[in-house]
Amino acid sequence: MPVDETELVASYRRVEHPLYNALYRMLWDAQECQDVIHDAYLRLWQRKARVDADRIDALAWTASLNLARNRLRWRRLRGWPAAPEAVDAIAGEDDPQASAEQARLHTALRRLPVAMLEVVLMAEFSGMGTREIALALGIPEGTVASRKHGAVLRLKQWLGER
Template identity: 55%
Template sequence: MTLRQEALYASYRRLERPLYNVLYRQLWQAEDCQDIVHDAYVRVWERRSKVDEVTLDALVWTTALNLAKNRLRWRLLRRHEELDEESLPLTADGQPQDFLATRRLHQALRQLPRAAQQILLLSEFSGMRGNEIATVLGIPAGTVASRKHQALERLKTLMGASLDA
């Protein structure tokens, strides 16, 4: 049952971009996201004797999401970092991409419950299906579907309210 190095590399090639996309929308810091992706794979590799290749991707997702949750907790202890222009994606000429829209989305996402945020981000930015998200989060697939629907409705309401303000 020992994890093979080739399986870990294949998982990294499959998941690196989707993991980064989901983590970025939780942390809004590129460097933190890169660190967490790499840390997740290091932690999985350190436990390779106990890792089954069949569940490798779900384990990496769970590890990365837990690391992100810990990073957010750490930030709160050290005073929550406000979104600033340095943490936004840049255009080719170095300017922030749609600063106001990104800020509204960030604020709306922060108002969702953590479980709703995770499901929404995993479904929209990871390419995972409902049953895969259910496996990663350890909840029934039906719960994923209902929470996703509720999260999207709440996000629409929040984004509409921020557009009116």
């Protein structure tokens, strides 16, 4: 059954905040995150006749992650930094310890392969379970669990936690 405007708006309200949080940790640019989300929903709206209302949230995640990957690829091709300089002020300038921790986390997340990064961010920020993540990414559930496990192990190692 095709999606209508009410379902699209409801999906946006459900998904926007966790999607933004996950995308921010990929792109580290607030405006780019908003642009990606809006572009993804615009694409869903343009294809509304072919979009199944039951899968709209997963499709929003898929479209947003694809657009974010494209932006990261575009940055690499042009030799742009992986994140804008605004990253230095992520945690706030008033708390140097929090800023240092955020910078360490940022560096660790940037080291993860994109496939692992997507899974761990979706697991932490989307409220989606393994099955929903697998559906959104088009991969088996076992692959989701494996990527998440590998990402968490690497992050713990890089951040000095055991």
